[in-house]
Amino acid sequence: MNANLEHLVVLQAQDLELKRLRGELAEAPRRVAIAEAARGKAEFSLAAAKQALTKEEVLRRSQESDVADKRGKIARLRKQMDSATSATQINALEHEIKFSEESISKLEDEELASMERTERFETEKAVATDALEKTTAALEAERARAAEVTQRNNAAIKGIETERAALRAQIAATDAGERALSTYDRVSKAKGTGLSEAVDHKCSACQMMVRPQRWNDLTGREHDHEIFTCETCGRMLFWDPRRDAPGSWAAGERLATATHPKPLEPHA
Ligand SMILES: [Zn+2]
Incomplete structure (x- = not known):
């Protein structure tokens, strides 16, 4: 084979290898960014589930305190009934008691719905906790890989660049080359x-x-x-x-x- 051509075959192999090594170098931070985004998403989901759980707890405390208030009110109304004198008075008090009892029943239904939501958010929290653990480990692995690729490929590129420069000089030594x-x-x-x-x-x-x-x-x-x-x-x-x-x-x-x-x- 033509000597210049023989050298160019090696040069092309070096150039293709340099391209591959540089491609991997450019790809490494992109892979880390993708892993970071996945971890960020899991972190966000976990925070959202925790926030929703807190909100339900606050809501239920307020519902419970409302129920207690209404029970106290019913007890007071019953006492007033004992001293009531007219049928109109008794009717009005009975109406108020009935209204409070309905409010309690409604609050208890709402409390039950809140507990069901809590159960769902607990599941979401468990899933997000698991996802956060996995994406954290994946991110660490990707960072370690990026550091390794950067070190390995930079060293390889440096070595090939030196050989390549010498080879090009050798080829360019003649006019035909x-x-x-x-x-x-x-x-x-x-x-x-x-x-x-x-x-x-x-x-x-x-x-x-x-x-x-x-x-x-x-x-x-x-x-x-x-x-x-x-x-x-x-x-x-x-x-x-x-x-x-x-x-x-x-x-x-x-x-x-x-x-x-x-x-x-x-x-x-
Ligand atoms: Zn062709």
């Missing part, structure tokens, strides 16, 4: 990748066919000084002769292995 590098930079800026592996007469990036003559040039030995581009997407094409070796290579495998430069053995 400099031209290839500038094509790579231009195409990868526009399309995300500047190189594409040619597999089975096709550009593996855009899936368009490579013309037979171009395929022969690409896979032959007479054109090692040239770099061919895909006529459809403009990416520089590379062809791995090891694909002719026994065993199969999945598309992109050459790129993946280029990330960890080591002697490659064709699959047996």
